[in-house]
Amino acid sequence: MEKRFNQSVFEELKSLLQDRVTSETNIRNEHGVGFSYHACTPPDCVVFPLNTQEVSEIVKICARYSTPIIPFGAGTSVEGHILALEGGVCIDLSKMNQIIEISADDMYVTVESGVTRNQIDEALEGSGFCFPIGPGVNATLGGMASTRASGTNAVRYGTMKDNVLTLKAVLPNGEIIQTGSKAKKSSAGYDLTRLLIGAEGTLGIITELTLKLHSYPEAIYAAVCSFPSVELAVNTAIKTIQRGIPISKIELLDDAMMRAINLYSALGYAEKPTLFLEFAGSEIELKEQIKKVEEITQQHEVLEFLWETSEENRKKLWRARTDAAPASVALREGGKLMSTDVCVPISKLAKCIVDTQIDIKESNILAPILGHVGDGNFHLTIVVSADDADEFERAKALNERLVTRALEMGGTCTGEHGIGVGKLHYMKAEHGEALNLMWTIKKAIDPQNIMNPGKLLPKINH
Amino acid sequence: MEKRFNQSVFEELKSLLQDRVTSETNIRNEHGVGFSYHACTPPDCVVFPLNTQEVSEIVKICARYSTPIIPFGAGTSVEGHILALEGGVCIDLSKMNQIIEISADDMYVTVESGVTRNQIDEALEGSGFCFPIGPGVNATLGGMASTRASGTNAVRYGTMKDNVLTLKAVLPNGEIIQTGSKAKKSSAGYDLTRLLIGAEGTLGIITELTLKLHSYPEAIYAAVCSFPSVELAVNTAIKTIQRGIPISKIELLDDAMMRAINLYSALGYAEKPTLFLEFAGSEIELKEQIKKVEEITQQHEVLEFLWETSEENRKKLWRARTDAAPASVALREGGKLMSTDVCVPISKLAKCIVDTQIDIKESNILAPILGHVGDGNFHLTIVVSADDADEFERAKALNERLVTRALEMGGTCTGEHGIGVGKLHYMKAEHGEALNLMWTIKKAIDPQNIMNPGKLLPKINH
Structure with a gap:
């Protein structure tokens, strides 16, 4: 080269x-x-x-x-x-970490793209507002936009694509543009904001973002529910979504993952397929939501429905959830993380997870499962040994079969992590002819191919 | 040419x-x-x-x-x-009007792009689901996507950009593509769905859409509230949004518009600045929302708070709202509609409307106002005489000043109608350098400029 x-x-x-x-x-x-x-x-x-x-x-x-x-x-x-x-x-971009403006009246915050997720939480503390989108790590907002990230709250608040009003960006020729406007909606021209979100830095560099704020909920409750099977847990999530209940988090952890977090975070939860739930809103709204969800869990043979009422325990619970990836890695000395990230239409989710669990077992791979199941999105946190080439290949093959399974179900090879280099070879299978259009856009905007070359778009004959 | x-x-x-x-x-x-x-x-x-x-x-x-x-x-x-x-x-595309699939489990409907708004309502009747996005006319879904349309429910459900999962489209070279997937979220590549939404047919022709469905609310209530001034009405809307109340419609009609609809629909509402409200959800949720909104209206000197409890009256109310444009046109024999469509950050909305009302008066133009004020979006339904050239010029100048006012406030020249030819000359002022990027995309995808030429993008030196 x-x-x-x-x-x-x-x-x-x-x-x-x-x-x-x-x-x-x-x-x-x-x-x-x-x-x-x-x-x-x-x-x-x-x-x-x-x-x-x-x-x-x-x-x-x-x-x-x-x-x-x-x-x-x-x-x-x-x-x-x-x-x-x-x-x-x-x-x-880490030195571009200024929070430029918090507008309570217009419910937005403008930040430089090197501002991190935790920085925003700190800046908004006590303001009555929150920015609910967050992956499990302290990423920067620029990175989150570039990979169209989401996380546990996406089931209620959507992903980065739904929560950015405008962007400032530098194009491959050095030109600086401002996309969209601070108005809540606009029909004025091509949606450049959404084009740059998820473009993984291949079309330009995001340097500033204006993000939508949401009212901080009056009350928040969290619960932990264990089920006899992963299918019953997932079907609980599916029914909750189909009934239109605006739950703020509904996360699946399978028995292997529960074992990992119990060990890592010194917890004593049942090592069964489990849903971590969060409800956010006014007390009255929550009472009703909780009643409906409790009914649904009972219809699905819930083993235990455990409330985490104190703020301390609630934070501990979500900290454990956030630590799921390191907890998985810690199961094995010298282990390295290979995360998968499929997302399928929700009606297909239970079958997709059950089939995958069988595959994991047959592949003899360590792969606890966790998922943003309200969105149809789940991850295997595959832990491979750094120096076992055979195992590494088996893990890659497992992921390959998982993606194929998800695509056959009308899903996507990545719900929130992005393509990078790791998912390049699924782009053609997922997008077909539309991949040519992506290349047309890339070549027009970045004719020299200098912007993060080799990412997002696989080389094709063109 | x-x-x-x-x-x-x-x-x-x-x-x-x-x-x-x-x-x-x-x-x-x-x-x-x-x-x-x-x-x-x-x-x-x-x-x-x-x-x-x-x-x-x-x-x-x-x-x-x-x-x-x-x-x-x-x-x-x-x-x-x-x-x-x-x-x-x-x-x-009117013969491409098949509803292809309604998936209750995955909460989507797939339609050909010639399916109309009313057709979807009929198809979903009794299903427990609804598609809440709709302009005031019986547009096609392809047209609505192409102009990034929204309407009265956008305050709660967003616009077309937020409610389309995937598109099928024909590109300028005849290639057929499918964008995105039916999974609820994806980080796999450029967001071609959002690129085509709002592109006004200049990049390709949308032939099929998969739209998100929402649960049909358990209960719906509507109310009519009149205020002593437009400012108090608008501030009521602003406070409602800022408190995070998920109201489903909050529409402003000024005194001139109330007169127009009273005449057109044989109604007897007070001819005062008025909010039409709609609440949708469970009975318990609504009780709480209504209590909060009633409080806010009282803080803003509401003159009358009138409930439309029967389904019949509620439908009549929204029919009158939908008929606002023809009602305005009917005020004047041989009148022609010139609709404006600015959208501003919500904190600027009251000032923008009040300044505009003064301008309307000084311009001596018939221009009732209505607005999706929860989004910061409002329209003047200017009614001009077909053969009064001077008046036509004054009306255009009024719109021009309105757009300038909105842009200075950080807003947009069009909240939901699109650019077409009518708003071409504001694109540079609104987007600056970003307009070059739009042209780069257009020229790459449609090098012959055959797709709806002359729309959306003003000619620039390039």
Whole structure:
């Protein structure tokens, strides 16, 4: 592959950014791998811009030399989004971490794209508002938008695509654009906001986001329900959704996952297929929602319905849920995470999970399951040994069969993690002819293919 | 302008479609104007395909001759989307009106793009589900998607962009694609669904849509509240939204509009600034929502709070609201509608409306106001005389000032009607550099500029 980075690029960046550009090996290596099994593939250098204008200048330099650019948030991607496959310049946005404006009247917050999920929670504390979208890690908002992330609250609040009003972004030619407007809706032209959300940095770099805020609920209740089978647990979730109950979280953990979190977080839950539930709203609304959901759980042979009433216990519960991935990895010394991420139409979910559990058993792979089952989305947190090549191949084959199963059911190869490099080879099967249209868009906007090359779009004959 | 239609195109279409292609003057004229003041600009011929494959064949013929294509649903556009500015072939989708699948389990409905709004309501009657998005006219779903339409329920359910799972579409080269998947969420690649929604047929022709269904509410209540001033009415709406109350409709009608609907629908409401409200949910939820909203109205000096409890009266109320545009036009013999459509951040809404009312008075124009005020979106239903050139210019200038006012407040020139030809000249002011990116996309996907040319994107130097 043609080398697209050279000393001149580095010197121009140096003259622009002084000590905010580095080619130190350890920093490059830190930026060459995410939270996953992919081999570290470091960039040639890492830059730390302070504002959108600087990002634009950096991009202009890279564009002149046809040098690849990899945007970097918190490095929490699980699909290899940040691997520098063709070398180049990693743009670390962590210094662009200002919360620019919180508008209580218009219920939005404007942030630089390096602001993290936890930073927003802290900034909104006591404001009466919340930003409910969050993956299980402290990702940046730019990264979350770029992968169209969602998480446990998506069942009620949607994904990043539903919660961004406008974006500021730098295009591959260095041009700075502002998409959409701060009005709640608009029919004025192409939806550039939604085009950049989920584009994984392949069309431009998001530098600023205006996010919708939601009213902080008057009350929040959480519960833990265990079931005799995963099918009964999943069908409880399906019925809850089909009855239109606006539950705020409905998460499945299978028996293997319950064992993992009990061990990791020193908890004593039943090691049975389990739903973690959260209800948010006014006391009166919740009373009614809870009554309906309790009925549904009883119809599905619930073994135990345990309320976590105190705020402390509730937080402990969701902390355990958030720690599901590290808890799985901790089951095995030297284990590495390979997360799967299919999403299917909800009526197919129970069958998809049950068939997958059989497959896991037959494959002899350690793969606890957890899922945002209200959305039809679930993950296997496969834990592989770093140096067992045979097991690694079996794990990949398991994931492959899982994706095929999901696609056959009308689903998607990724509900919320994105394509990166890990899911590239499913794009054709999932999108067919529409993949050509994606390439048409990519080539028009980024004709030099400098924006995160090798991600999202598999090479095809074109 | 170069003529891009000829006898060969017509003959090829004839051989494909036989009697489903016509160049009869009256049919061409019917397809050359929407619901608005724009002068009729008929296509050279009109075709009536029966399925996606035929649409693809028609597009391939047109592409070979570089002939313009204008997709046509129900012809209810108010911004001139269907004018055949450069002649060409109008593709009337009204024969593609099959409801393909209603999935109760997965809560979606798949329809051909010529299915109308009312057809969906009829098909869902008694199913326990509803599709809540609807403009005030019986548009087709393809048209609604293409203009990113919304309407009275958007305050709770969002717009078309939030309620479409997948699309089938024919691209300018005749290729048929399926976007997205039927899973509730996905992070797999560019969001082609949202790119086509709101593209006004300039990137391709939508031929099939899968729409999200919602649970039909257990109970629905409607109310009419009049206020001493438009400001107090609007502030009531703003507070309702800011408190996070999931009201399903909150519509403003100013005193002029109340007069118009009283006359048109033989009603006897107070001719004061008024909110029409609708609450939908379970009885218990509604009781609480209503209590909160009643409190807010009292804090805003409500004059009268009138419940429409019977289903009959509730339907009559919303029928009157739906008829607001014809009611305005009926105020004046030979009047023609010029609808405006700005949307602003909600904190700016009261000032935007009050300033506009002063402007209307000073302009001496008949322009009742109605608005989806929960979204910050409102319309003047300007009624102009067909043959008073001076008045027409004053009306256009009024709209121009209104759009400028909205843009200065961080809003948009169109909340839900789209750009068509009527709003072309605001695109640069609203989007700045981002307009170049829209052109880049358009030129890449439709290099011959055959898809609804002259709409959505103003000519710029490029």
